Amino acid sequence: MSNELETKTLLEMQRRMLRIRYFDERASKMLKRGLIPGALHTSIGQEAQVVGACMALGDADYMTGNHRSHGHPIGKGSPLGPLMAELVGKATGICKGKGGSLHLADFSLGSLGESGIVGGNIPIALGAGLSSKVLGNDRVVLSFFGDGAANQGSLYESMNMAGVWKLPVVFLCENNHYALSTPAHTVTSGRIVDRAAGFGIPGVRVENGQNVLAVYEAVRDAVDRARRGEGPTLIEVMTYRFREHSEGLKLGVDYRDADEKEQWLQRDPIAIMREWLIAEGWATADELDALDNEVLDEVEAAYQFADSSPYPDASVAFEDLYTEVAGAGR
Amino acid sequence: MSNELETKTLLEMQRRMLRIRYFDERASKMLKRGLIPGALHTSIGQEAQVVGACMALGDADYMTGNHRSHGHPIGKGSPLGPLMAELVGKATGICKGKGGSLHLADFSLGSLGESGIVGGNIPIALGAGLSSKVLGNDRVVLSFFGDGAANQGSLYESMNMAGVWKLPVVFLCENNHYALSTPAHTVTSGRIVDRAAGFGIPGVRVENGQNVLAVYEAVRDAVDRARRGEGPTLIEVMTYRFREHSEGLKLGVDYRDADEKEQWLQRDPIAIMREWLIAEGWATADELDALDNEVLDEVEAAYQFADSSPYPDASVAFEDLYTEVAGAGR
Amino acid sequence: MSIMTYLGAIGAAQREALTADERVVLIGEDVEANVYGTTGGTGKSRAAEGDFLQTFGRNRIRNTPISEESIVGAAAGAAMTGLRPIVDLSYSSFLYMAMDQFVNQVAKNRYMFGGQASMPVVFRSAMFYGLNTGAHHSDRPYPMFMNVPGLKIIAPASPSDAKGLLRSAIDSDDPVLSFEACPLWGMKEEVQDDEYFIPLGVGRTLREGSDVTIVAISGGVIEATAAADALAAEGVTAEVFDPRTLVPLDVDGIIKAVEKTGRLVIVDPAHRTCGAAAEVSALVAEHAFSSLKAPIVRLTAPDMQIPFSPALEKQMYPKRDGIAAAVRTMLGLAGAAA
Amino acid sequence: MSIMTYLGAIGAAQREALTADERVVLIGEDVEANVYGTTGGTGKSRAAEGDFLQTFGRNRIRNTPISEESIVGAAAGAAMTGLRPIVDLSYSSFLYMAMDQFVNQVAKNRYMFGGQASMPVVFRSAMFYGLNTGAHHSDRPYPMFMNVPGLKIIAPASPSDAKGLLRSAIDSDDPVLSFEACPLWGMKEEVQDDEYFIPLGVGRTLREGSDVTIVAISGGVIEATAAADALAAEGVTAEVFDPRTLVPLDVDGIIKAVEKTGRLVIVDPAHRTCGAAAEVSALVAEHAFSSLKAPIVRLTAPDMQIPFSPALEKQMYPKRDGIAAAVRTMLGLAGAAA
Numbered sequence A, B: 001m002s003n004e005l006e007t008k009t010l011l012e013m014q015r016r017m018l019r020i021r022y023f024d025e026r027a028s029k030m031l032k033r034g035l036i037p038g039a040l041h042t043s044i045g046q047e048a049q050v051v052g053a054c055m056a057l058g059d060a061d062y063m064t065g066n067h068r069s070h071g072h073p074i075g076k077g078s079p080l081g082p083l084m085a086e087l088v089g090k091a092t093g094i095c096k097g098k099g100g101s102l103h104l105a106d107f108s109l110g111s112l113g114e115s116g117i118v119g120g121n122i123p124i125a126l127g128a129g130l131s132s133k134v135l136g137n138d139r140v141v142l143s144f145f146g147d148g149a150a151n152q153g154s155l156y157e158s159m160n161m162a163g164v165w166k167l168p169v170v171f172l173c174e175n176n177h178y179a180l181s182t183p184a185h186t187v188t189s190g191r192i193v194d195r196a197a198g199f200g201i202p203g204v205r206v207e208n209g210q211n212v213l214a215v216y217e218a219v220r221d222a223v224d225r226a227r228r229g230e231g232p233t234l235i236e237v238m239t240y241r242f243r244e245h246s247e248g249l250k251l252g253v254d255y256r257d258a259d260e261k262e263q264w265l266q267r268d269p270i271a272i273m274r275e276w277l278i279a280e281g282w283a284t285a286d287e288l289d290a291l292d293n294e295v296l297d298e299v300e301a302a303y304q305f306a307d308s309s310p311y312p313d314a315s316v317a318f319e320d321l322y323t324e325v326a327g328a329g330r
Numbered sequence C, D: 001m002s003i004m005t006y007l008g009a010i011g012a013a014q015r016e017a018l019t020a021d022e023r024v025v026l027i028g029e030d031v032e033a034n035v036y037g038t039t040g041g042t043g044k045s046r047a048a049e050g051d052f053l054q055t056f057g058r059n060r061i062r063n064t065p066i067s068e069e070s071i072v073g074a075a076a077g078a079a080m081t082g083l084r085p086i087v088d089l090s091y092s093s094f095l096y097m098a099m100d101q102f103v104n105q106v107a108k109n110r111y112m113f114g115g116q117a118s119m120p121v122v123f124r125s126a127m128f129y130g131l132n133t134g135a136h137h138s139d140r141p142y143p144m145f146m147n148v149p150g151l152k153i154i155a156p157a158s159p160s161d162a163k164g165l166l167r168s169a170i171d172s173d174d175p176v177l178s179f180e181a182c183p184l185w186g187m188k189e190e191v192q193d194d195e196y197f198i199p200l201g202v203g204r205t206l207r208e209g210s211d212v213t214i215v216a217i218s219g220g221v222i223e224a225t226a227a228a229d230a231l232a233a234e235g236v237t238a239e240v241f242d243p244r245t246l247v248p249l250d251v252d253g254i255i256k257a258v259e260k261t262g263r264l265v266i267v268d269p270a271h272r273t274c275g276a277a278a279e280v281s282a283l284v285a286e287h288a289f290s291s292l293k294a295p296i297v298r299l300t301a302p303d304m305q306i307p308f309s310p311a312l313e314k315q316m317y318p319k320r321d322g323i324a325a326a327v328r329t330m331l332g333l334a335g336a337a338a
């Protein structure tokens, strides 16, 4: 399938996957060193699923995400500095330090915000789809959520409404097989992908969610369909997180089977893409090493930016709740 | 199929359908005369769907219902007097006058309560199923809800959880083609019955929901399955309400097609059953006329009971919120 | 000016806003058929010429499935991306279905994202209390939303306030909840035909008085003025103040009204504990303590659910007689105990 | 007696109740793996011998999907039919997802059905505030539940209260919400090893004093006692009262504590408007007005969402220094302005 894709696009995919990997690795270290407060959920291991999906969107298209949040805006092309500064809680953060890891958003790129509430972001995506349809502006919306979120009723209400109104929404389930400590198969009756049919919309499962191109193709088809006015699609991408649910979380017994984990760790999306790029002649090992270094530099620069930025003034906590200062209160 | 059913059972089905019909007709008249306050939703036209389902349950089995509420407890065998008294708001009402038409409940018969909140009763049924499973008491739970309620997320959460835990719950969708003024096909993407598959549970559609035996058979199978420990079933019964959404509601234009309505009015579940009982030799016309009169008398007695009962003392409003009077408050 | 009902005024404000701005859309259950009487032509009927569906079309008048959580979330998402939705949630008791979207998305998004988005959206619902519909349909839940920073809340108590406040709400770039009182649906008065905007956060004084101040909310306002009129006939003058919007709240207006009389009765049809009346009381105990001559009295619905029976429900909300009696007791007037 | 943490005390109460009564079941997300530290063995680990799953089995320890609305409704349904569920909702911010079930089913069912059912169920959740988790995970939403008649609410502020109140909650035949404060999770003290029950509706006095009364709630209690201790060193004695349960509320206890000093400061980490502090203030303005010597002061979180950055969040909740300063100002003491 690769012929239709430009080298540039393929390398951009790899670049964005690397950004996510190195950004999250760095953030994880910063958390351990006490530089980042609060909770932090990495997308390490799931880069193909994130980037394949985001690359299928145009710049004007919308996106909403969840607590596993950094990958989504990075995948959509958001610059790393303000994201990293946000994790640290600095004034230069993309949300002025008010959001933090779970609440990244970059509206300039259609990233309408990550949500710490599992399932909470899905109706927001539905609404952006409604907006697009009513205003006729041709934008597509992609909503990322996990296998755990697929048990929240909001998903089915939203699939139904998007189906009835033929809204340009792609519901993308990141099935990494676990919701926190809970194996998906113990809390999911039937298969997530099969739930689409009952709501009259196509359901597609990407079995090889570690392959960025496989994800890209599935999402591109759904995006095209949405843009043609044919309505929503549910895509279930099978993937795995390489780290703990959130950084620093220590559970006494691993709820994940060691063999299972080992097998998935072998399926590193970045390594897979790298090999493929070289094997198919899209890039040389040297070129990819250079890309690696470029991204490492970017992440270093983001760190420096975050580190050298000031903390927000305390008064900033009292801004941005409303567009205007509230009435006559004391 | 009828051979396996006793005459008694068949006539009991007809009796309960007649009870619902005459009870609701009487209640509707009482509302018009100002004897019943508030809102009132009749099950007229849907008797087969209600009674077929209830008769498939044992006395110890549980049931939850919705705003179209009178039929459900009547179908389960609840005496008419306290139900009628409840609609009027009398002290002898099944809920002491505190519930009213939308909130009937007869715990002595496993009727755990009707809910005025569309979709609100479904998780309650799930919980009764959990109770049955944990306590191992073999009870099955049936939850009635409409085509409109099938767009509430709670249904899918509950189907999923019942599926995972193999709870003895029958989800019964009364598809009367409309949610208030809204045609089901304009707000439902796909078919309701098809939604079961994605949640790993059987979905059954009773196309002839005006035939009490067809409903009975489908629900009996689901109840048997539940009692065997094989888990939940979703049943969609196709039916029609013969009256307005609620009594007294006057909408300027009928949102229902006149032809459609006329065709459905021809499919009166009580007439259908009557003809069949006579044709198959289960009862004579005279016997059925006598049954009619018996039920009319029952309804008259219920009316008299309601009418002659006192209103509750004002202090009753301040009882039953808690099991005990709340602590040290003033 | 024309004579308008409270319900008609709401319809009129919506029509004005839909006409004035293409980005305004109307979303809700049964809005096509005008079941609740605010999306029709002139009357409460779909048949009337020029109902909303006919006038504005199906692209902007969105008849929804029964999916409150997703409706509210979708309206928030739409408001963040260029629309200005009015959401008709019909009964106030259904708002709980969407509570997560209200609190976690509608109220927090703008703040969490550092002001990147604004959210111009209005959520309308009607409080069907006093109509014997039972506990599920009788709620007056505005107090719990007052505890959620990021929402604005209006509670109009007259037709002209309903029109002017709702227009301001729709024009606001922040999310606004409108709690409308069914007991007032039929109330009629002269209302300006052209556009006007009543600013949020500015109350109104309905009666001037010097003996006692009555701060009344929503359906309580009409009861408070009736009580004031009855008291006036006895020579007692009450200052009646309606804050009209609950967030922002006209604290200055309330304080001034209390300072004038030194006595405060608060009339609020919502439940008592942590209610709007509690907030008004606390504000006065903070800011007007020195002018208070008597304990503050809250007249509210008790902390009890709402019973169905007419024999039971009628006692649940503060009414004119009870208000007048409370004032008499407060003033130590003869016959107060009666 | 043993030394227990607040978190350990919660675990201990649950274990006791599960052991004492077969009908008690535990329902929640990630309860099998003991992610939140109250369903484990002795420590915060699944590995430990005898965690809940091992001890009570999968029939009674129900690890759920992420479906709060249906979890809460199911617990209600189960409680109406013979079980006595404890539901672990982890973060308090997730309760909104189930608001409809809380308000319309849990709180109303018994009343609407004329007392035909009772509903013995406990809903636990933790308020993760002050830990830089951002607006979605930092809520302290008890005030809105206080406005819902039919629920009982406990808010323990010490390990021994946590154990004794939770046991009473589980033994109650009515629905109880338990709001636990994460900032107190690590707090340690001697706790009775055997069963004991602290009645709902009875507060406790932590410090005796005659200059000012501080009514403090949940995480505010530890701050209030610290402030009182600092003030004591300056010769100012504060009566510190913790109501411990919010519904029923120990109104008599509060009134007595205020009557003793004539001055009231309320410390409440929840949002201000229509908050628990407003209710306490209003009760005092009604019942203890004549003994008040100064305006009532509420120290609460402002009506603002919670920002993530440590530079921003730390100022959002009332702390010991601010409490002491407010008392000094109230008493007109030198240096009060500092």
Ligand SMILES: Cc1ncc(C[n+]2csc(CCOP(=O)(O)OP(=O)(O)O)c2C)c(N)n1
Binding pocket: A067, A068, A116, A117, A118, A119, A145, A146, A147, A148, A149, A150, A174, A176, A178, A179, A180, A245, D029, D066, D068, D090, D094, D097
């Ligand atoms: C409404 C809600 N319930 C529970 C949680 C706590 N929680 C945070 S992440 C998580 C697991 C989510 O699993 P999944 O959706 O599969 O996403 P993943 O973490 O695997 O990417 C849970 C239970 C939450 N944040 N919101």
Ligand SMILES: Cc1ncc(C[n+]2csc(CCOP(=O)(O)OP(=O)(O)O)c2C)c(N)n1
Binding pocket: B067, B068, B116, B117, B118, B119, B145, B146, B147, B148, B149, B150, B174, B176, B178, B179, B180, B245, C029, C066, C068, C090, C094, C097
């Ligand atoms: C949560 C909620 N939303 C809206 C309503 C208002 N309402 C009452 S009945 C109804 C239609 C229900 O349709 P359906 O479920 O098909 O039941 P039917 O009336 O057709 O039997 C609506 C919208 C409600 N009671 N509860």
Ligand SMILES: [Mg+2]
Binding pocket: A146, A147, A148, A174, A175, A176, A177, A178, A179, A180
């Ligand atoms: Mg997952």
Ligand SMILES: [Mg+2]
Binding pocket: B146, B147, B148, B174, B175, B176, B177, B178, B179, B180
């Ligand atoms: Mg229907």
